[in-house]
Amino acid sequence: MAKKGDKTRTDIVDCAKDLFYTQGYERTSFTDIVNATGVYRGNIYHYFKSKEEILEAVIDQRLAEFRIVLKQWDVRHSTPRARLMAFVQMIASKRKDLTRYGCPIGSLNTELAKDQHDLQQSSKALFDLFRDWLTAQFIALGYAAEAESLALHLLGRAQGIAVIAHVYGDAALLQGEVSRLEAWIEESIVQSGLS
Amino acid sequence: MAKKGDKTRTDIVDCAKDLFYTQGYERTSFTDIVNATGVYRGNIYHYFKSKEEILEAVIDQRLAEFRIVLKQWDVRHSTPRARLMAFVQMIASKRKDLTRYGCPIGSLNTELAKDQHDLQQSSKALFDLFRDWLTAQFIALGYAAEAESLALHLLGRAQGIAVIAHVYGDAALLQGEVSRLEAWIEESIVQSGLS
DNA sequence: GTCTATATAATGATAGAC
DNA sequence: GTCTATCATTATATAGAC
Known part of the structure; x- marks a missing residue:
């Protein structure tokens, strides 16, 4: 099947x-991609008509990958x-990678959202994906109207x-903050009355 | 005195x-700076030998400005x-600006910290400034060893x-999260036993 | 310290033979 | 679909007259 x-x-x-x-989107040059792939310059343009189009494909792939991850979590874990x-454990x-390069979703959005970059609309979809999934979990916990706000709070944290x-x-710092976040989730569940 | x-x-x-x-550091070209200032191309190089040197001057100025802000808060407010x-109210x-362009400190660091950019060392100092000041406040609340961890938690939030x-x-979203943060500070003060 | 002209390298993107 | 050569533009940076 694979051509x-x-x-x-x-x-x-x-x-x-x-x-x-x-490296970031802006700092990555076409030549960088040529060198890393070994694909000839003109050949890349056979598949993508611009650097922006490559980024869109990258975002689409990330979206596809994360959708699979979320589906796996839905299957593997039965409770919200x-x-x-599972989200926090990720x-x-x-x-x-997070300590070396930051969040692949957050840092990309931060770069693209500067001064209304067109491409940010695409990268925002990565946030939407997690926001909606997290919202569903808080709804399952009985939060209803508050659910999206809690989802965005968790995303922000x-x-x-x-x-x-x-x-x-600092990876140790990250680990400590993750613990705090787990504690916050426990509290939220207690408050929801669904413990 | 001003020449x-x-x-x-x-x-x-x-x-x-x-x-x-x-716009971000990378996306801002020398020509952008020429057009915005009206200063002639070669003239800018009379004051700065490179674009990087301009950024260092920008960071230094931000540092100076924030030091003044912190000093004002120290004078204006007597309790930690x-x-x-005051930090949260800022x-x-x-x-x-935060909703349109992100955090001037965070977005700059996120951009520069990619792949060990040399200049990140300078921009990190902006975080250090707030971290140390916040740490001092938590120490004043009696947290001692925990103080820096709490300061970094607050910075992260x-x-x-x-x-x-x-x-x-979304500015309303920001406002709601600010309220949560204020509540967290109240809790921290209660827990410190210095309420 | 001001201003013009230009150097030099890198950028994203194309054309076209094979 | 592969590969080479090159375009046009923009980037940072300099040289040097005034």
Whole structure:
């Protein structure tokens, strides 16, 4: 099923995803992508008509990957409590990359949202994905109208942890903040009366 | 006392500060600075030998400005509680810029910390400034060993709020998160036994 | 210290032979 | 679909007359 061109295309997206994350979108040049992939310059333009289009493909891939992760959590964990904890545990498990390069979603959005960048609309979808999933968990906890606000609070807490851990390159700091976040979730569950 | 050249230099730093904040450092070109200041190309190089050097001057100015703010808070507010509230209130009062361009400290650090950028060492000092001041407040509340951890927690919460409000361009969201943060400070003060 | 002209390298993007 | 050569533009940075 997988054609030849598909592999090249996938290689480009994989490499670009990594470079955009570790260096930032703006700082990553076309030449960087050429060198990292080994794909010839003109050839990349055969698959994507611009650097922006590569970024869109990268965002689409991240969206697809995260949708799979969320689906796995839904299958693996039956309670909203366990699902929220899975979200927080992801932060802990990714602590190495988070401290070195920041959050792949947050740092990209922060870069693109400057001065109404067009592409930010696409990258915002990554936040929407988690916001909606988290909202569903809080609704399951009985929060109803408050649910989205709690979801955004949790997302924000996660972002804050990533920013500070990134700036200070401190994984232990991240771990400590993750513990606080777990405690907050426990409190929220107690308050919901669904403990 | 203020010489002619000082004004030109100040103009360059002021404009660059604004551009780096609203557009990001990487996305801001030398030409952008030339156009915004009206200072001739070669003339800018008379004051700064590189774009990086302009950024260092911008960071130094931000440091100086924030030191003044912190000093004012020290004078104006006599209790650590009031000082911490002043910090949180700053977020609320800057909500318009924060939702449009993100946090000037956080977004700059996020950009520069990618892949060990040299300049991040300078921008990190902006975080250190607030971290140390906040730590002093928590020490005054009797937290001692925990103080720095609480300071970084508070800084992280502030960063998370800025990221989410920026991504969603939502000032009301920011306001709601600020309220949560105020509640958290109240709790911390109660727990410290110094209420 | 002011201003013009230009150097030099890098950028994203194309054209077109194979 | 592969590969080379190159375009046009923009980037940061300099040289040097005034």
